[in-house]
Amino acid sequence: MRSFLHNLNQERIVFLLFLAIFVAFSVILPGFLNANNLVLLLQGISVLGILGVGLCVVVIGRGIDLSMVATMALSVAWALQLNIDGMNLYLALAIGLGGAVLVGLANGALIAYAEIPPLFATLASGACVYGFGRLALIHSDLVYVTPAVGDLTLLGQGRFLSIPMPVIVFAVIAVIVGLVLRYTKFGRFTYAVGDNYATARVSGVPVRHVILGQYVLTSTVAFVAGITQAMAVSSMNTRISDTLLIYEVILVVVLGGVGLSGGRGGVRNVIVGTLLIGTFLNGMTILDVQYTTQNAIKALILLIAIIADTLVNPRDEQTAQHGDI
Amino acid sequence: MTRPLLEVKDLTKEYRGIPAIQNVSLTFEAGRVHSILGENGAGKSTLTKMIAGAVHPTRGEILLDGEPIGFSSPGDALRSGIAMVFQETSLVPSLTVAQNLFLGDEKIFNRLRGLYISAQQLLQSLNFPVDPGALVSTLGSAQRQMVEIARAVRKNARMIIFDEPTATLTPEEKQHFFDLLDRLKERGVAIIFISHALEEALAVSDTITVLRDGEHVETDIATNFDRAKIIRDMVGRDLSSQLYDQEGKRRARPYGEKILSVQNLSMGRMVHNTSFSVYAGQITGVFGLIGSGRTESFKVVSGVVKRNFFHGGIINLLGKAIRYRTPSPAVKDGIAYVTEDRKVEGIFETMSIAESIDIGAMAASKHRSWFVNRRKMNENAAHWSKTLSVRSIDNDARVLELSGGNQQKIVIAKALVQNPRIIIFDEPTRGVDVGAIAEIHEVIKDLANQGLAVVVISSYLPEILSISDRILVARQGRVVEEFSAEEADEEKIMYAAVH
Ligand SMILES: Nc1ncnc2c1ncn2[C@@H]1O[C@H](COP(=O)(O)OP(=O)(O)OP(=O)(O)O)[C@@H](O)[C@H]1O
Ligand SMILES: [Mg+2]
Numbered sequence: 001m002r003s004f005l006h007n008l009n010q011e012r013i014v015f016l017l018f019l020a021i022f023v024a025f026s027v028i029l030p031g032f033l034n035a036n037n038l039v040l041l042l043q044g045i046s047v048l049g050i051l052g053v054g055l056c057v058v059v060i061g062r063g064i065d066l067s068m069v070a071t072m073a074l075s076v077a078w079a080l081q082l083n084i085d086g087m088n089l090y091l092a093l094a095i096g097l098g099g100a101v102l103v104g105l106a107n108g109a110l111i112a113y114a115e116i117p118p119l120f121a122t123l124a125s126g127a128c129v130y131g132f133g134r135l136a137l138i139h140s141d142l143v144y145v146t147p148a149v150g151d152l153t154l155l156g157q158g159r160f161l162s163i164p165m166p167v168i169v170f171a172v173i174a175v176i177v178g179l180v181l182r183y184t185k186f187g188r189f190t191y192a193v194g195d196n197y198a199t200a201r202v203s204g205v206p207v208r209h210v211i212l213g214q215y216v217l218t219s220t221v222a223f224v225a226g227i228t229q230a231m232a233v234s235s236m237n238t239r240i241s242d243t244l245l246i247y248e249v250i251l252v253v254v255l256g257g258v259g260l261s262g263g264r265g266g267v268r269n270v271i272v273g274t275l276l277i278g279t280f281l282n283g284m285t286i287l288d289v290q291y292t293t294q295n296a297i298k299a300l301i302l303l304i305a306i307i308a309d310t311l312v313n314p315r316d317e318q319t320a321q322h323g324d325i
Numbered sequence: 326m327t328r329p330l331l332e333v334k335d336l337t338k339e340y341r342g343i344p345a346i347q348n349v350s351l352t353f354e355a356g357r358v359h360s361i362l363g364e365n366g367a368g369k370s371t372l373t374k375m376i377a378g379a380v381h382p383t384r385g386e387i388l389l390d391g392e393p394i395g396f397s398s399p400g401d402a403l404r405s406g407i408a409m410v411f412q413e414t415s416l417v418p419s420l421t422v423a424q425n426l427f428l429g430d431e432k433i434f435n436r437l438r439g440l441y442i443s444a445q446q447l448l449q450s451l452n453f454p455v456d457p458g459a460l461v462s463t464l465g466s467a468q469r470q471m472v473e474i475a476r477a478v479r480k481n482a483r484m485i486i487f488d489e490p491t492a493t494l495t496p497e498e499k500q501h502f503f504d505l506l507d508r509l510k511e512r513g514v515a516i517i518f519i520s521h522a523l524e525e526a527l528a529v530s531d532t533i534t535v536l537r538d539g540e541h542v543e544t545d546i547a548t549n550f551d552r553a554k555i556i557r558d559m560v561g562r563d564l565s566s567q568l569y570d571q572e573g574k575r576r577a578r579p580y581g582e583k584i585l586s587v588q589n590l591s592m593g594r595m596v597h598n599t600s601f602s603v604y605a606g607q608i609t610g611v612f613g614l615i616g617s618g619r620t621e622s623f624k625v626v627s628g629v630v631k632r633n634f635f636h637g638g639i640i641n642l643l644g645k646a647i648r649y650r651t652p653s654p655a656v657k658d659g660i661a662y663v664t665e666d667r668k669v670e671g672i673f674e675t676m677s678i679a680e681s682i683d684i685g686a687m688a689a690s691k692h693r694s695w696f697v698n699r700r701k702m703n704e705n706a707a708h709w710s711k712t713l714s715v716r717s718i719d720n721d722a723r724v725l726e727l728s729g730g731n732q733q734k735i736v737i738a739k740a741l742v743q744n745p746r747i748i749i750f751d752e753p754t755r756g757v758d759v760g761a762i763a764e765i766h767e768v769i770k771d772l773a774n775q776g777l778a779v780v781v782i783s784s785y786l787p788e789i790l791s792i793s794d795r796i797l798v799a800r801q802g803r804v805v806e807e808f809s810a811e812e813a814d815e816e817k818i819m820y821a822a823v824h
Contacts, residue, residue: 183697185687191676192684198670202629203739204656204688263675 010257011269017301018276025283032286039164045278046166047229051245052252052270053170053177054221059253060181061214062194062262063118067107067126068222068249070241074133075100075219076226077143077236084146097223103129104219108212130241138238145234156231169228173221178267186213194262244295251298252277276301328391330355330515331376331407331484336385338371340726343718345371347539348385353484358506358516360526360547363536364559364758365730366716369519372536373486376517377409378402406483410473410490418462422448422455426476447475452501465615470494474505484515489729491520492755495614495784496819503529521730521758523552535559560760577794577810581606582643584747584778585626590638592630595621598638599803603747603780608773610793611782611804614822618802619782620665623749627662628655629670642747656689659746663737663753665782671736674725678715679706681724682738689743709738714764729756737765747778754788766792786815798822 026033051068058065079096083089103125110121134141145153158165181187189210192200201207230236256273258265280301284294329352338346346368353359361369374380376387378396386393389405396402399409416425423444444457453471461469470493477485491499506529509516520526526533530547535558542558585603590596596618603609613619624630626640628649640647642658649655652662664671673681683702709715713734717727724735733756740748750769754762769792773779783789789796796813798806798821806821 184695185697186695188680188684188687188697191680192673195673195675196670199673200684202652202662202664202670203685204653204661204743205684206651206653206688208651263673 011265011272014256014269014276015272017304018272018279021276021283022279025279025286029283029286032283037282037286039162039167041278041282042167043164043232044282045274046164046170047225047232048245048248048252048277049170049271049274050173050221050225050228051249052256052274053174053267054218054225055249056253056258056265056267056270057177057181057190057221058118058214058218059258059260060194060262060265061190061211062197063111063211063214064122064250064260065107065215065218066119066122066246067103067129068122068218069243069246070126070129070133071100071103071219072222072226072229073236073238073240074129074137075103075223076230077238078133078137079227080143080145080149080230080236081138083148084143089149089152093227097220099133100219100223101216104216105212107219108215111215112208112211126241126246130238134238141239142235142237145230145236149231152227153231153234156228156233166228166232169224173224174267174271177217177221180217181266186210190214191263194264196263248277248298255301329353330390332388332391333372333376334386334388336372336375336387337383338368338375338380339383340718344383344539345718346375346536349536349539349541351534351541351544353515353517354532355483355515356510356513357531358510358518358529359532359534360518360520360530361534361536362520362523362526362555362559364716365734365756365761366728367536367559368539369536370488370728371539373409373488373517373519376402376484377407377486379409403480403482406481407486408477408480408482408484409486409488410470410477411488416461416469416472418460420461421457422459422461422464422472423457425461425472426457426479428476447479451475451478451505468615471498474502478509482514484517485509486517486519488519489521489756490518491522491525493752496786497614499525521756521762523555523759527552527555537561556759559758578607578773580604580795581776581778584643586641587622587626588639588641589636590622590625590632590640591636592618592621592625592632595802596625596632597802599799600638601797601804601807603778604795605746605778606773606776607794608769608779608781608792610789610796611780611799612784612786612789612796612818612822613799614784616801617799617822619799620751621802622799622804623662623751623780623782626655627660627749628652629662653688656743656745657691659744661689661740661743661745661748663740663748663750665751665755667732667736667755672724672732675723677721677723678710678717678727678735679703681735682706682709682742685739686742689745705742709742712768713738714761730758730761733757734761734765737768741768741772745777747780748772749780749782751782752784753781754783754785786818789818790815800824 031037051072055065055068075096078099079092082092082095107122107125110116110125111118155165155169160168181190189200189205192205193207193210197207226236252273253270254260255276256265256269256271258269277298281294331353334350336346336349337344349372361372363369371380375382377399378401379399388394394405396405417428423441426444426447427440441457448455448457451474453475455464455468455471461472464472470490491502494502506516518526518529527547527550532544533547533550533555534544535542535555537559582605583602584605587602588600590599599618599622611619621630625632629652631650632638647658673684679702682705683697686705715731715734717731724732727735737753753769754765757765769779769781781789781792790813794810796808796810796818797804798818800822808817
């Protein structure tokens with residue numbers, strides 16, 4: 001415990017915060033600490049969590065993918081549309097996934113080869129994906145899941161050992177991405193590129209391929225998140241690209257302690273961030289708090305987490321960056 | 326004796342409970358140069374950073390004019406007249422030299438022309454050949470350093486701390502720097518000087534303090550010291566091996582296979598039509614002043630920068646023409662480049678020693694393995710930490726937490742682990758202590774003995790002379806002269822580099 005307190009960092013602070021809120025809600029909110037509600041809580045944050053896990057890959061590589069939600073919405077809507085129009089389900093899904101991968105490749109190419117800052121590259125590509133996809137690939141904003149998809153709906157609505165499938169998808173994606181980041185060359189190179197691009201390059205890391213890979217991975221995860229979401233609510237509303245969802249995804253990533261400056265954090269941080277936000281949203285919903293108020297409080301939480309981090313970790317180490325040690 | 330300008334009492338700084346500086350008490354007087362010497366990791370930077378407000382002491386007191394002070398930031402210290410010249414990093418790269426010099430002074434900032442004229446005057450009075458209108462990002466490290474010094478001078482600092490200021494300077498620039506120190510002294514500025522070049526310290530200091538393992542060993546007036554005594558104090562025993570001896574003169578290694586041949590290479594404004602070759606089994610020293618294009622030529626060879634698309638020249642590696650657009654294929658082909666600028670392109674700050682070295686290993690490996698080999702990673706780290714005697718608080722230390730010299734060793738290890746055929750060291754011993762210089766030179770010689778083609782770029786002539794079997798001299802973007810170790814001497818090389 002001593003060393004736990006000694007090594008307080010943002011991840012741990014957020015985790016403690018999560019525990020505190022959780023306990024507080026359990027005490028003051030009737031109906032919070034109840035198996036049904038907890039399952040609901042987890043289910044509610046699964047898609048957000050999957051997106052967060054996907055996004056953290058590019059954030060660790062000192063990038064960002066603002067097109068992620070658009071990619072998720074349009075690639076899945078396209079696949080569903082193709083299926084409605086009579087294509088074999090699995091072929092349609094493969095094509096949708098292919099579309100997502102293409103967006104990832106395009107993002108990666110813009111950033112790694114054309115050297116456009118990730119913020120602008122993905123802002124533009126997100127708008128393109130939505131605009132072009134909506135015009136050319138699907139007939140209406142809302143694409144319904146038809147009974148033709150059969151058992152695939154279980155991915156959104158089924159349960160396994162009484163755990164909702166979206167939660168399981170979240171867990172599986174988190175484990176896969178976590179392992180990739182920790183134990184593969186690609187993962188280590190991602191950290192290297194995020195920590196110091198120039199050093200990675202001079203050391204012989206194929207930096208451009210690594211960046212390409214990061215964005216493809218993020219887009220792929222976005223597709224998985226989209227399928228899970230669509231199966232859960234039986235439709236894909238492409239308007240979701242226009243919502244604040246992408247900022248919520250960034251929030252869970254940053255909140256957990258994956259620094260926007262790159263090279264720091266991992267999947268665990270995203271999970272912690274997601275849990276905090278999930279608990280909080282659930283409690284607010286029980287309390288019947290307005291959406292705008294919820295947003296304001298969310299922003300406050302982010303601010304508190306960052307300030308707490310600065311206070312608990314005196315900046316000695318950081319000041320070391322000001323010069324030769 | 327007058328009252329000291331600044332005094333530290335029982336100063337201690339601990340990192341994770343382990344002291345980097347322990348109960349050090351010292352006094353610093355106005356108008357005197359006080360050198361602080363010690364091995365890599367002895368605590369020199371930590372001590373001076375506490376004085377400059379960049380690091381907070383764990384225990385102990387700092388007294389300015391007899392009053393206890395506790396600076397919360399370097400800016401705070403600067404307002405009290407204590408400036409620290411860090412190496413290269415506290416400038417804003419996207420601003421011009423003049424803007425950097427007057428950063429924070431909005432009044433002058435408004436009149437841009439006045440800003441440049443004042444900057445010009447300031448730089449001229451210090452004899453620094455730096456264009457005030459140039460962007461800092463385009464400057465070399467020596468010039469950045471000059472801007473840092475100029476800024477401290479402009480702030481009328483009463484005490485200026487120089488942490489290894491001369492490491493990046495050429496001999497001529499060093500002379501300017503020492504003249505500058507004299508002028509600062511005359512103005513009554515107290516100066517703290519940190520350097521691994523002991524001769525320099527002996528020449529410029531009034532007082533010398535030696536630290537070892539974070540503890541104070543000795544403080545005395547400079548004339549009571551000599552090189553051998555300093556080294557004895559630093560390491561706690563005699564170091565027999567003579568640094569920068571001229572053994573190369575007697576036993577130059579013979580030419581091996583011609584590994585690299587460069588013809589008519591051109592790159593932007595830095596390299597013009599240069600031609601040279603590098604042979605296996607020997608050490609090729611490359612000397613040149615700033616702007617001679619020595620670093621850039623070899624950066625082209627290793628793919629770090631691209632040569633001109635048209636009339637860029639020819640590079641042959643073992644008879645095969647190569648043109649790298651990035652370093653990655655060059656590394657795979659066995660060309661490793663050890664950068665001179667470790668902050669910018671040499672280290673991964675957040676990674677541990679083992680992880681950093683492993684990135685180098687994985688980048689070079691021809692195995693099609695997708696996975697990290699933890700065991701191999703730890704073995705490599707242990708092996709190289711031992712070979713280069715890397716010193717850190719513990720094995721999980723992040724590279725950022727190492728002392729400057731130890732960071733340099735990691736940069737070298739990261740390249741050596743790649744098992745290159747040709748290895749290019751750009752200022753390999755910058756910021757490294759005397760003992761470690763000898764060790765690194767041993768490693769470099771070993772590599773040549775094993776048959777590697779080794780290139781050592783250095784602006785320190787004794788280093789070039791002692792280690793090279795063959796010496797190339799670059800001037801204004803091309804290699805102009807080549808000497809064998811037998812015929813070379815300081816005078817000839819300097820003449821070739823300047824004229
Ligand atoms: N931020 C930090 N966290 C942990 N340990 C640190 C930190 N900064 C320095 N140290 C440790 O403190 C010791 C002293 O470091 P310091 O940088 O003062 O050495 P130095 O004398 O300046 O060495 P050099 O000549 O290599 O620059 C080293 O062992 C270093 O690893
Ligand atoms: Mg130091």
